[in-house]
Amino acid sequence: MAAGGAVGGLLLDLRGAGSFPWSVLALLVPVLPVAAGARTHGFPVRRPGGA
16 A cells, blocks of 8 residues: 555656546556456355255
8 A cells, every 4th residue: 555655646746647547547457357357256156056
């Protein structure tokens, strides 16, 4: 969390607030498949009567 705050502060100082949406998009693209996979494999659907 501290590293995120430091990187955000540097980004704000160097590029301004307009760079935040692009940085969020750049982080979101690789995270979405990881989150989707974690949801599928980490929380499997339980079917009634199944083992």
